[in-house]
Amino acid sequence: MDAMRNFLKLRKNRTFDYSPRYYKGDGNPYKIEHKLDKFRNTAQTQRGIKNKVTSAINDLKTEGDKNLKLRFLIIVAILVLLFLYIIDFDLSIFLNR
Secondary structure, eight states: OHHHHHHHSOOOOOOOOOOOTTOOSSSOTTOOOOTTGGGOSSSSOOOSHHHHHHHHHHHHHOOOOTTHHHHHHHHHHHHHHHHHHHTTOOGGGGSOO
């Protein structure tokens, strides 16, 4: 009967009083946070449609890098041409002869 009681009884998890060796005491040492989260707009959670729309409009207003669009279009064009070359697509159908 004792074996049945021990079988049904759940074990308690062990708890340890652990502090990291080089912990200086500011904040939670176990919180995982990226270094640049405080500079990102998308790191903070914004609930509601209105907040999401306003943050999207604010992101559109900030320009960022001037050559970003050109660089992005060049990279996409190279990748598309590479993909068409890999699948052996015939580009001559677009040329008028």
